[in-house]
Amino acid sequence: MLASSRVSPSLGGARHWWRTLRVAYWLGWQIESNWTDPFLFFVYSIARPLGSVLILVFMYYVVGRAGAAGLLGFFVVGTACWPFVVQGMMGTAWSLISDREHWKTLRYVYTSPIPFRAYLIGRALAQSTTAVSAAAVTLVVGRWVLGAPLHVATIHFPYTLVAFALGIASVLALGLMVVSAAILISGEAWRMPEGVGAALYLISGAVFPVSVLPPVLRTLAQGVPLTWWLEAMRRGLLPPGAVTSFPQMTDRQVLGWLAVLAAVWMVLAWTAFTLAERRARDRGVLDRESAF
């Protein structure tokens, strides 16, 4: 038949999904690891996380003097995990916005026969990977300089790994949601992910237990998978008896809530993205470069 020979049979289906994700990851990594300048590499990979740790140390001693010495482990784990949220969630939105407004490639990526979500998730995972060095620096400094109670003997590895995977899934779901909003915003789109990140930092128990929040915010916090993720990571990494956000819950319950919320948010994000994509096509903003 005329012109009906497909270029390749490997479009559609799980294989193309996987391939798109891999290529998007590769692209994201090329962009993120573009350290032509060793100084920049140092600033971003070492100095910045070190800075967060130092802030942490300072806070720890201020709060510690007030009699909350048990909080050190809480701080260290929270600070080590947070870069995954920043990179994974905000980075996803930034990937999309920079594709649209900086590289001006979004229209070509979008109109290629890829599962677009696979592309976004690939980019998000590449962003998340850049958080590894920050997390490692924080944990090392936290353990050996500050003396946080991180001991191989008391780390619950399988639990931590499952929690970590669910956490990344939650971060991706949040990323997809932020993208859904960012795709519809122009001009100010760059600022939106920052704001969401700051709000989450406040309520999800990154630096202080959720239990100290006012009741309304506490309820809100319980609906965010990140809260449960940080809680689960602490339970996995720290010895029993460390300060936690939900002292009345068992480890299993925490992991259970995390799994449920991660799944719920994934479904929500998927739906949000479907709606946002349709609206963006309707409004003609997919390749918009500046505020019209």
Next chain:
Amino acid sequence: MSTLAIETRDLVRTYRTRKSAQNPSGGTVVAVDGITLQIPRGELFGLLGPNGAGKTTAIKVLVTLLLPTSGSARVAGFDVARETQQIRERISMVSGGESSGYGLLTVREQLWMFSQFYGLPSRAALGRIDELLKVVGLFEERHRRVSALSSGMRQKMNLVRGLLPDPEILFLDEPTLGLDVGAARDVRAYIREWVRQRPGRTILLTTHYMHEAEELCDRVAIIHKGAVVVTDTPAALRHRAAGGSYFILTTSLLDGATWLGQVPGVQRIDARDGDGSTEVRLELADDGVIAGVVKALADRDRRILSLRKVEPSLEDVFVQIVGRRLEEADEAVGRRE
């Protein structure tokens, strides 16, 4: 399988504009205002029209970037609103005059990445990339970063990206905009070769260069203010222009040429007095009438300085239809940035 590559029916696309200082009420811009087109497979079809006519908007709808506001459009037989995946597997798009590309990647990496999105096997894709880079004269630059390319080079790279998946339907929005004369000629030659060697492949092209449309297109549609004014082959359109060819006659000063209009068979006459001579534009019922004109001039002792027959160009048609020359339109509307 549909025999039409592209089919639109009363396609309308409006943009809602925000309220702003220049535009206090906000409001809607009708970019595409009821376009009906039928483009069979295998055709190289051109969209012509002044700035803001709606060409790019129409293409955006067809490549699934924009939803139609009303009406319908089918590409390769699939509906642009609902069957996007099927369409995307069969098309690609290149727009000229833009500097798109991941600046951090090399030319080859960037193209490889897109080949993966189209599901091409990696090794075959790299082979095809090198081949196409040679065609557009970019092979030497293949390991350079995209950010180091000139805008014309980027455009060639984007053309390669568009050709890479060997699409059934290729959308080219001003593909030679910003290319130097030689490069533009190469690109046109390659585009022509590309469709010729692949029967059944379709190209929808927009351009502001009339000679480009004449040289490349099997058929063109002239669109103006979002609507199709006329669709035909370039040759047929040229014949439509004021009844086909005309004559330009230069004579010694005439001092009024209305009497020439009395010559039987002269349909229109347009005289302009110059420096000691008069230029007369004559539209005749047929070429034989020119003998009568020459005789009438001889009878009145006017010398014929020159006489030539002019075949109307597509540009003439365009001017007649759109009312202004393209360049004037360009100035009036101004290039949008």
